[in-house]
Amino acid sequence: MTTLAPVAPSSITPFPIVFAVYPDVTQLDFTGPHEVLSKLPGARCLLASCEGGRVMADGGLCFDTQRLSEIEDCALLCVPGGYGVTSMLENADFIAQLRRLASRSRFITSVCSGSLLLGAAGLLYGKRAACHWAWRDLLSEFDGVIPDTARVVRDGNVFTGGGVTAGIDMALTVMAEVAGNAHAQAVTLGMEYAPAPPFNAGRPELAAPAILATVRKRLDSAREQRQIAVQRAAQALRELV
Secondary structure, eight states: OOOOOOOOGSSSSEEEEEEEEEOOOOHOOOHHHHHHHTTTEEEEEEEEEOOEEEEHHHHHHHHEEEGGGGOOOOEEEOOOSSSHHHHHHHHHHHHHHHHHHTTTTTTEEEEHHHHHHHHHHOOOOOOOEETTTTTGGGGSSSOOEEEOOSSEEEEETTEEOOSSSSHHHHHHHHHHHHHHHHHHHHHHTTTOOOOOSSSSOTTTTTTTTHHHHHHHHHHHHHHHHHHHHHHHHHHHHHHHO
């Protein structure tokens, strides 16, 4: 039987990955992809924010981060979503850092409402993109962006995931592109990633009407403020272009 020789560490090409985070980010949006992508050959995962230091996610977990401005480039940029997206849409420094890093990245990715931030940075023009179902329509505020209902959408070197849990699927899709299907399948098995949700209610068309109404009502409380922020970000992008 023929066995494969182990890959020498010196032969592995470094693959720096930047997760661009901010206050009130949804931690699973990036910790899910982080768990997957950290297993890429040569992976070096970095958490970075505008100010650096400790960032608190919307569920209360805290993470230490570097400054985005101190990172020269990366092979993959990942932008997670969360309630903090609304304020970051109008944070010129954050948007500029996304644009700068994306220009030097092999892959540009997002999870959930993180695609709104990609849109604000002008990184989705002419491209299809996924987003959390509650905010997907807001992608249309950015000129040339085509909202897509798929769980994972690839358009060129841009990979976008829909809701929070789609981040794992998105990361495995990118992993297959970078390291091959066999490697991605081995990671899938190692994680025992075999979703079997106890409730078939993870999309609007599957949830019971009463459940959908309850969730819509909760999310609608943030709707007006986020829509205004998206419209302002879209106008700022037009003026920049």
